[in-house]
Amino acid sequence: MQEPRILMAGDSALTVEFGNEISEEINGKVLALGRALRQSGLKGITETIPTYRSLLICYDPCVIRYSSLKRKVSRLANHLGSAASGAGRIVEIPVCYGGEFGEDLPDVAAHAGMAEDDVVRIHSSKNYLIYMLGFLPGFAYLGGMDPRIATPRLKTPRVKIPAGSVAIGGEQTGIYPIASPGGWRLIGSTPVKPYDPNREDPILYRAGDRIRFVPVPREEYLRIHSLSEKGEYQCVVREGGSSDGD
Amino acid sequence: MGIEMIKPGLLTTVQDFGRTGYQKLGISPSGALDRKAMILANLLVANSAGEAVLEITMMGPELRFTADNFVAVTGGDLSPVLNGAPMPRYAAIPVKDGDVLSFGPAKSGCRAYLAFAGGLKLPVVMGSKSTNLKCGFGGYGGRKLQAGDAIAFSSPKKELPFFPLRTLEAPSFGGETILRVILGPQEDAFTEEGVRTFFEETYQVTPRFDRMGCALDGPVVECRDKADIISDGIPAGAVQIPSSGKPIIMLADRQTTGGYTKIGTVASVDLSLLAQCRPGDSVRFQRISVGEAQKLLRKETKKLSKLNRYLNE
Numbered sequence: 001m002q003e004p005r006i007l008m009a010g011d012s013a014l015t016v017e018f019g020n021e022i023s024e025e026i027n028g029k030v031l032a033l034g035r036a037l038r039q040s041g042l043k044g045i046t047e048t049i050p051t052y053r054s055l056l057i058c059y060d061p062c063v064i065r066y067s068s069l070k071r072k073v074s075r076l077a078n079h080l081g082s083a084a085s086g087a088g089r090i091v092e093i094p095v096c097y098g099g100e101f102g103e104d105l106p107d108v109a110a111h112a113g114m115a116e117d118d119v120v121r122i123h124s125s126k127n128y129l130i131y132m133l134g135f136l137p138g139f140a141y142l143g144g145m146d147p148r149i150a151t152p153r154l155k156t157p158r159v160k161i162p163a164g165s166v167a168i169g170g171e172q173t174g175i176y177p178i179a180s181p182g183g184w185r186l187i188g189s190t191p192v193k194p195y196d197p198n199r200e201d202p203i204l205y206r207a208g209d210r211i212r213f214v215p216v217p218r219e220e221y222l223r224i225h226s227l228s229e230k231g232e233y234q235c236v237v238r239e240g241g242s243s244d245g246d
Numbered sequence: 247m248g249i250e251m252i253k254p255g256l257l258t259t260v261q262d263f264g265r266t267g268y269q270k271l272g273i274s275p276s277g278a279l280d281r282k283a284m285i286l287a288n289l290l291v292a293n294s295a296g297e298a299v300l301e302i303t304m305m306g307p308e309l310r311f312t313a314d315n316f317v318a319v320t321g322g323d324l325s326p327v328l329n330g331a332p333m334p335r336y337a338a339i340p341v342k343d344g345d346v347l348s349f350g351p352a353k354s355g356c357r358a359y360l361a362f363a364g365g366l367k368l369p370v371v372m373g374s375k376s377t378n379l380k381c382g383f384g385g386y387g388g389r390k391l392q393a394g395d396a397i398a399f400s401s402p403k404k405e406l407p408f409f410p411l412r413t414l415e416a417p418s419f420g421g422e423t424i425l426r427v428i429l430g431p432q433e434d435a436f437t438e439e440g441v442r443t444f445f446e447e448t449y450q451v452t453p454r455f456d457r458m459g460c461a462l463d464g465p466v467v468e469c470r471d472k473a474d475i476i477s478d479g480i481p482a483g484a485v486q487i488p489s490s491g492k493p494i495i496m497l498a499d500r501q502t503t504g505g506y507t508k509i510g511t512v513a514s515v516d517l518s519l520l521a522q523c524r525p526g527d528s529v530r531f532q533r534i535s536v537g538e539a540q541k542l543l544r545k546e547t548k549k550l551s552k553l554n555r556y557l558n559e
Contacts (some may be wrong), residue, residue: 010511056479134503
C-alpha cells in the first residue's frame with residue numbers, strides 16, 4: 001500500500017489519502033486514523049469525515065496550525081496497526097421485500113434470471129460494509145453486493161423515492177434515509193428510520209459498521225413501523241463481524 | 247413575544263454558526279454564509295457571537311415586533327426601514343411592541359443579518375438552531391420563514407450597556423471581488439494552463455448561487471483527464487471543477503462528500519465577501535499560502551474578540 005498523502009484542503013481542513021481505489025483495506029486505514037485521532041486527544045480538531053479512501057480532518061487554525069497538525073497526523077497515519085477490519089458493529093435492518101414495498105423486485109429478478117425469493121435470499125445473506133456516509137443524511141455507501149443481482153438504474157429516475165426504501169442501483173445497494181429523487185430499483189422497504197433529526201443519535205450506523213438486511217413479513221413490518229414511529233424500536237446491533245454470512 | 251412575519255421576503259432563514267460533528271453522517275453544517283456580518287450583528291446587541299439570527303436574502307421580509315427589544319442589521323444594504331423611516335445598519339436599535347421592520351431595494355451586497363438581543367426562542371437540533379433546508383429540520387420548522395410565522399424572543403432586553411458605543415462603520419460591497427484560494431487537494435488533476443486560467447481570468451457569479459454553493463461562469467479550467475475522483479470530503483469554500491470546467495464554490499449547505507475534483511479552497515476570511523456577491527458580479531482568484539490564510543483568520547478572530555470585550559465586558 002502507498003504511503004499516506006496529506007493534501008491541502010484550505011485553511012481549516014486537510015485530507016489524508018491512503019490510496020486511489022475502493023477496498024476494505026484502504027477504508028480500514030481511513031477509519032483507523034479517525035480512531036487514532038480521537039484517542040490522541042489532539043486539541044483543535046473539530047470533526048472528521050471518513051470517505052472511501054481518505055479522511056478529511058477539520059480543525060481550528062486558532063488552536064493548531066497546519067504545519068504542526070500535518071506533522072502529528074502524518075506520524076499517526078504512518079503508524080496505524082493493521083487495518084482493523086471487523087472492528088465495526090453489525091446493524092440489523094428489517095426489510096419487507098417486494099410487493100407494494102419493493103415494486104421493482106420483479107424487474108430485478110427478471111434481469112438476474114432468478115426467482116424473487118432468490119434475489120431476497122442473496123440480498124439478505126451478507127453483512128455489507130459501510131464505507132462512508134454522504135450524499136444525503138445517513139446515506140450509506142455499502143460495499144460487497146453480489147454481482148448476480150446487479151441491475152441497471154431506471155432510464156427515467158423517479159421524482160420521489162420514499163424514505164426507508166431499499167434499492168439496487170447498478171452494482172450497489174442502499175437505503176434511502178429521506179425521500180429523494182432517484183433512479184435505483186426499489187426492492188423493499190425498512191420500517192425503521194435510518195435518519196431521525198430529533199433522535200439522540202440521528203443516524204443508526206457509522207462508517208465502518210456493517211448492515212445486515214433481515215427479511216420480515218408484512219405484519220412484522222407494520223408492527224415495527226408503529227413502534228418505530230413512537231421511538232420504541234431498537235434495531236438489533238451485534239459487535240464485530242465480517243462480510244461473510246453468519 | 248418576539249416577531250411576526252408579515253411578508254417573508256425571498257429567502258429568510260434562521261442561522262447561527264451551524265452544526266459541528268455531523269458531517270461524518272452526511273449532515274451538512276449549515277450556518278450563516280456571511281459569518282462576520284452575523285457575529286457583528288450579535289455583538290452589537292450584546293449577544294454571544296453565535297446566537298441565532300435571521301439571514302435575509304436580496305428581497306427582505308416585512309415583520310412586526312410583538313415585544314420591546316434591541317435589534318441590529320448588518321451585512322448587505324437591503325435598505326432596512328423601521329416604521330417607514332430608514333433604519334441605520336451596523337447599530338443597535340431599540341424597537342417597541344407594534345413596530346414594523348421592512349426592507350426596500352437591495353443597494354449593495356446580497357445578504358443581511360438581523361440579530362435580536364437575548365436571541366430567539368427556538369429548539370436546538372444537533373447543537374444548533376440553524377435551518378437545514380434540504381433535510382427540513384432546525385431553525386423555524388426546518389424551512390424558510392413564511393407570512394404568519396411567529397418566533398418569540400428568548401430574553402429581550404430593556405436596555406443595553408454602553409448603548410452609545412453600539413454602532414460600527416458599515417462596510418461597502420460591490421465591484422470586483424478578490425477571493426484568496428489555497429491550492430489543493432486535487433490541483434494535480436489540472437494542467438498548468440488550467441491552474442493559470444483559474445488564477446488569471448475573471449469569473450462571473452451566475453444565478454445558480456444558493457446556500458449550497460455558488461456556480462461561476464468564465465473561461466474553462468483545463469484538467470488533465472476528464473475523470474472524476476472517488477468521492478471524498480468537501481470542506482467549506484472548496485472550489486469544485488466539474489466536467490464543464492466552470493468553478494463551483496461549496497458553501498454551508500453543501501453536500502458533505504462528492505466526486506468532483508477540487509482545485510482549491512477559498513480562504514475562510516473571504517467566504518463572507520463571497521456571501522455578499524450577486525449574480526453578474528465579477529470574481530477573481532488570488533493564490534495564498536495556507537500559513538498566510540491562517541494568519542488572516544487568526545487576525546480577524548482576534549479583532550472580533552477584542553470588539554466583543556470592548557462592547558460586552
